[in-house]
Amino acid sequence: MAIDPSYKTRKVITIGIVSELTGLSERQIRYYEERKLIFPERTEGGNRKYSFADVEQLIEIANKREEGIQTYEIRQEMLKAKEKRKEEDRKVRNQMLRGQINARFGIQKE
Template sequence: MRGISIGAIAERTGLSVATIRFYEERGLVHPERNAGGHRAFGRGDIRRLSFVMIAQELGFSLKDIRAALESLPKRRTPTKADWEKLSRAFGAELDARIMRMQSLRHRLDGCIGCGCLSLEACHLYNKDDRAARRGQGPRYLRGDAPAMDAQNRD
């Protein structure tokens, strides 16, 4: 059922009218036009816009969000099966981000393999910045295990 005004959608989602128009321009939502030329949203658009809002808050780009939403039907309300399909594809990236965030939370007070060598632990886990051999950036936060062998301790 279509026919909800942009103002009503804005009120329900908490998004501004300008933001909803912006999302429409980017192909994230596809309202119809009524006889007077006004946007006519369906109730399913509330869920789409809510998904966009939360995904952006979690740091996903509009490009990634649009790609996920492209798996949903544009001219009918998505079913539970449609959302499950999106969830499986989007869920893998969510899981990876969650793992990276947990790693940061658990390791930030220790050596992260970034090469700063500013913490006492850095001299044990990353003597002479040996983590740099594995590549740029905080190697231990990116999944490399600290090398705690005899070679690293000398």
């Protein structure tokens, strides 16, 4: 039986469980949300729901904070990494598109 890779991104974990898994207080977790370092979903009742990827992100944030890195710096680093991923994705899409066009029109690379 194969495990669905999306299990890591499904927002199903409550803040209490996240607190237990990470060792962070619920207040710290909310603070990281306020600082736009983590983005939980909300239920209709307003409860936060996190994913396993969020838990990993929170652990990474906590480790950086222990090293003395400020939340602003962590946020800037996250934004740079996101932009880098977007640029890499764009390059891959362009290469795939070129390959499809070349295949469609019988263009051979030399």
